[in-house]
Amino acid sequence: xxxxxxxxxxxxxxxxxxxxxxxxxxxxxxxxxxxxxxxxxxxxxxxxxxxxxxxxxxxxxxxxxxxxxxxxxxxxxxxxxxxxxxxxxxxxxxxxxxxxxxxxxxxxxxxxxxxxxxxxxxxxxxxxxxxxxxxxxxxxxxxxxxxxxxxxxxxxxxxxxxxxxxxxxxxxxxxxxxxxxxxxxxxxxxxxxxxxxxxxxxxxxxxxxxxxxxxxxxxxxxxxxxxxxxxxxxxxxxxxxxxxxxxxxxxxxxxxxxxxxxxxxxxxxxxxxxxxxxxxxxxxxxxxxxxxxxxxxxxxxxxxxxxxxxxxxxxxxxxxxxxxxxxxxxxxxxxxxxxxxxxxxxxxxxxxxxxxxxxxxxxxxxxxxxxxxxxxxxxxxxxxxxxxxxxxxxxxxxxxxxxxxxxxxxxxxxxxxxxxxxxxxxxxxxxxxxxxxxxxxxxxxxxxxxxxxxxxxxxxxxxxxxxxxxxxxxxxxxxxxxxxxxxxxxxxxxxxxxx
Amino acid sequence: xxxxxxxxxxxxxxxxxxxxxxxxxxxxxxxxxxxxxxxxxxxxxxxxxxxxxxxxxxxxxxxxxxxxxxxxxxxxxxxxxxxxxxxxxxxxxxxxxxxxxxxxxxxxxxxxxxxxxxxxxxxxxxxxxxxxxxxxxxxxxxxxxxxxxxxxxxxxxxxxxxxxxxxxxxxxxxxxxxxxxxxxxxxxxxxxxxxxxxxxxxxxxxxxxxxxxxxxxxxxxxxxxxxxxxxxxxxxxxxxxxxxxxxxxxxxxxxxxxxxxxxxxxxxxxxxxxxxxxxxxxxxxxxxxxxxxxxxxxxxxxxxxxxxxxxxxxxxxxxxxxxxxxxxxxxxx
Numbered sequence: 001x002x003x004x005x006x007x008x009x010x011x012x013x014x015x016x017x018x019x020x021x022x023x024x025x026x027x028x029x030x031x032x033x034x035x036x037x038x039x040x041x042x043x044x045x046x047x048x049x050x051x052x053x054x055x056x057x058x059x060x061x062x063x064x065x066x067x068x069x070x071x072x073x074x075x076x077x078x079x080x081x082x083x084x085x086x087x088x089x090x091x092x093x094x095x096x097x098x099x100x101x102x103x104x105x106x107x108x109x110x111x112x113x114x115x116x117x118x119x120x121x122x123x124x125x126x127x128x129x130x131x132x133x134x135x136x137x138x139x140x141x142x143x144x145x146x147x148x149x150x151x152x153x154x155x156x157x158x159x160x161x162x163x164x165x166x167x168x169x170x171x172x173x174x175x176x177x178x179x180x181x182x183x184x185x186x187x188x189x190x191x192x193x194x195x196x197x198x199x200x201x202x203x204x205x206x207x208x209x210x211x212x213x214x215x216x217x218x219x220x221x222x223x224x225x226x227x228x229x230x231x232x233x234x235x236x237x238x239x240x241x242x243x244x245x246x247x248x249x250x251x252x253x254x255x256x257x258x259x260x261x262x263x264x265x266x267x268x269x270x271x272x273x274x275x276x277x278x279x280x281x282x283x284x285x286x287x288x289x290x291x292x293x294x295x296x297x298x299x300x301x302x303x304x305x306x307x308x309x310x311x312x313x314x315x316x317x318x319x320x321x322x323x324x325x326x327x328x329x330x331x332x333x334x335x336x337x338x339x340x341x342x343x344x345x346x347x348x349x350x351x352x353x354x355x356x357x358x359x360x361x362x363x364x365x366x367x368x369x370x371x372x373x374x375x376x377x378x379x380x381x382x383x384x385x386x387x388x389x390x391x392x393x394x395x396x397x398x399x400x401x402x403x404x405x406x407x408x409x410x411x412x413x414x415x416x417x418x419x420x421x422x423x424x425x426x427x428x429x430x431x432x433x434x435x436x437x438x439x440x441x442x443x444x445x446x447x448x449x450x451x452x453x454x455x456x457x458x459x460x461x462x463x464x465x466x467x468x469x470x471x472x473x474x475x476x477x478x479x480x481x482x483x484x485x486x487x488x489x490x491x492x493x494x495x496x497x498x499x
Numbered sequence: 500x501x502x503x504x505x506x507x508x509x510x511x512x513x514x515x516x517x518x519x520x521x522x523x524x525x526x527x528x529x530x531x532x533x534x535x536x537x538x539x540x541x542x543x544x545x546x547x548x549x550x551x552x553x554x555x556x557x558x559x560x561x562x563x564x565x566x567x568x569x570x571x572x573x574x575x576x577x578x579x580x581x582x583x584x585x586x587x588x589x590x591x592x593x594x595x596x597x598x599x600x601x602x603x604x605x606x607x608x609x610x611x612x613x614x615x616x617x618x619x620x621x622x623x624x625x626x627x628x629x630x631x632x633x634x635x636x637x638x639x640x641x642x643x644x645x646x647x648x649x650x651x652x653x654x655x656x657x658x659x660x661x662x663x664x665x666x667x668x669x670x671x672x673x674x675x676x677x678x679x680x681x682x683x684x685x686x687x688x689x690x691x692x693x694x695x696x697x698x699x700x701x702x703x704x705x706x707x708x709x710x711x712x713x714x715x716x717x718x719x720x721x722x723x724x725x726x727x728x729x730x731x732x733x734x735x736x737x738x739x740x741x742x743x744x745x746x747x748x749x750x751x752x753x754x755x756x757x758x759x760x761x762x763x764x765x766x767x768x769x770x771x772x773x774x775x776x777x778x779x780x781x782x783x784x785x786x787x788x789x790x791x792x793x794x795x796x797x798x799x800x801x802x803x804x805x806x807x808x809x810x811x812x813x814x815x816x817x818x819x820x821x822x823x824x825x826x827x828x829x830x831x832x
Binding site: 141142143144183186187188189194198201202203408409457459 | 569571572573574575577578581585606607608609652655660661662663681682683684685686693694696697699829831
């Protein structure tokens with residue numbers, strides 16, 4: 001019941017006109033960002049982050065998290081209408097969403113996507129509300145070895161569970177780790193890889209890298225493909241909405257399963273992308289008529305959207321309680337917390353109650369308001385895609401440049417952004433995934449510091465990573481995930497022999 | 500009539516000329532927003548100080564132009580130093596400096612020398628305290644040192660950064676007592692505080708402001724302050740103790756002292772009247788109640804030095820820091 005009274009306190013922090021107005025602004029911007037291909041949630045939050053530097057932390061996080069909710073909702077719109085995933089996690093939504101739109105059932109598909117998104121995030125928020133306090137006290141048990149084990153788990157799960165070819169994931173990750181080492185090394189107090197060049201002293205900002213890698217490279221690709229955007233008109237009427245809602249209870253197993261997958265992969269950093277694919281595949285596996293999937297089945301929209309939104313929401317929990325982001329956007333929000341002078345981690349729940357519970361309350365309110373908002377504004381957002389690409393592209397490039405500059409007020413960062421744009425383009429061309437690179441750039445430094453601090457503390461003994469149950473089980477899980485492809489194929493071979 | 504008007508016009512013109520001639524010489528004023536450059540990350544002690552200045556300047560109308568805070572915490576603050584160095588002659592940037600101006604050029608070989616900047620004023624001195632976790636049995640310095648000596652593996656001492664004031668204090672505590680600590684350099688004082696609370700380190704040497712919250716929560720114990728005299732603030736901070744109740748390390752038999760300056764600098768090659776404007780600004784600032792409340796809350800030692808006094812202080816402080824760094828073996832070749 002303590003959680004309940006704290007939550008009420010959170011709502012009281014939230015219910016001011018200013019915060020509510022910021023929430024609306026955030027949601028509209030977020031949906032906008034989600035609709036525009038290439039400009040995903042992480043980019044949207046990254047670009048708009050500096051605008052919040054002068055706000056108080058609660059208002060700032062409410063606005064930024066609403067951009068995030070908005071992007072989660074908005075990502076589905078283009079997937080369904082144009083077969084262009086607005087977000088990486090909406091790729092699975094295109095499988096059945098786009099066929100539905102082609103059959104003239106766009107409105108039905110959109111309603112299904114929004115409703116299931118809402119359900120997914122609601123389950124995740126409930127989880128955060130009732131688990132967060134206990135996770136916070138649990139989090140104090142995290143010293144350098146535990147932190148390193150968690151970073152290791154994240155890296156290993158990317159390699160072990162990633163859909164791409166393993167060696168390409170490792171190449172991408174290594175490249176990120178290398179660049180994360182540029183600048184001041186906290187443990188030795190020495191500068192590394194700066195070549196006496198003072199522009200490199202501060203290291204490479206990962207937000208700048210993200211804007212270039214995702215935003216600019218997507219523009220380059222689209223330019224090359226001369227993508228013609230032709231959309232279907234989408235109108236939402238009350239009748240369609242009610243029809244979809246009537247069908248919902250029939251799919252409760254799918255919804256519940258997808259929410260659970262989403263929450264799990266959100267908390268242990270696996271991400272919304274993996275969650276959406278996994279739950280789509282599971283829904284297909286458990287369905288009686290597997291054939292109807294991919295041909296416009298409503299369940300094929302429910303499953304990935306529920307999981308993506310649940311995972312996106314749950315990803316905020318480890319970020320708040322442990323200071324470890326569960327997703328790209330959460331990583332950028334983490335940067336935001338540090339900028340506003342909050343130390344994400346164990347004591348955040350103790351020291352900044354108003355902030356944390358204000359944020360949790362905003363998850364409830366933001367999702368309800370966002371849900372209503374997307375239902376009403378679909379036709380408006382769909383019209384963006386009727387604007388010719390040649391007009392939209394320069395706007396996106398300019399907003400990326402402003403974002404990159406504003407992060408550290410450094411002109412030099414715009415050059416970095418352009419360079420990373422080219423790097424991202426090349427990576428996409430030769431099929432090297434960008435996510436592991438970004439992950440390594442964000443966590444590389446922290447992982448290295450945690451490892452070296454553990455080594456200083458233990459006198460160089462690697463067994464420190466198995467010195468207690470907590471760190472030992474995380475470290476073991478990390479290794480299991482790293483070798484998962486080998487393990488699972490071994491199990492399959494074993495089963496075949498048995499059979 | 501026309502003659503009279505003409506004379507009047509001449510008079511006005513003359514007045515104007517006098518005013519125009521007098522203005523630039525007597526009072527230079529910023530013509531655009533002034534950037535307060537912070538050589539540390541968000542939320543750290545320097546950042547908090549900059550935000551306090553920004554609001555105190557605004558609330559008390561000390562300057563016509565607004566002040567903006569600009570965080571340049573990259574390279575452990577080295578970014579800010581290089582930024583100030585490259586802004587020669589720009590009177591719209593003012594740095595909040597601390598001991599990094601002496602230490603960073605020595606330990607990381609950053610090509611910087613504070614003598615290339617224009618000193619404005621020293622505005623406070625920051626203290627260091629030896630803290631331990633309340634769940635540990637030792638209640639005072641003697642018991643703590645005895646336990647540290649006996650400990651195997653050695654006690655872990657948390658601190659901010661490497662080869663900086665926190666590690667210097669650790670090294671000198673080791674030298675004076677013959678103990679050995681495993682020093683863990685964290686990214687910020689906040690992190691060092693959290694890790695102490697979680698029992699991942701046995702002690703740290705945080706500034707008062709960095710451990711204030713966890714001290715109030717009863718999670719850490721203040722063993723002693725690294726200064727010749729006790730802190731002056733007698734109002735209760737925790738339910739039992741005030742800052743003044745913390746003994747000095749010397750009283751407790753650990754003869755180590757270190758104070759860290761908090762000082763304002765303009766870039767090099769600014770004019771004397773530009774410097775004069777800022778000296779006057781900070782003179783007014785330190786008299787505001789906002790500033791006095793801030794000093795007490797952060798338990799800073801009030802000091803105000805400008806001009807020759809300040810340069811003398813800086814030279815002495817520089818020599819002292821250089822000695823400490825050399826003796827601790829932190830000077831890079």
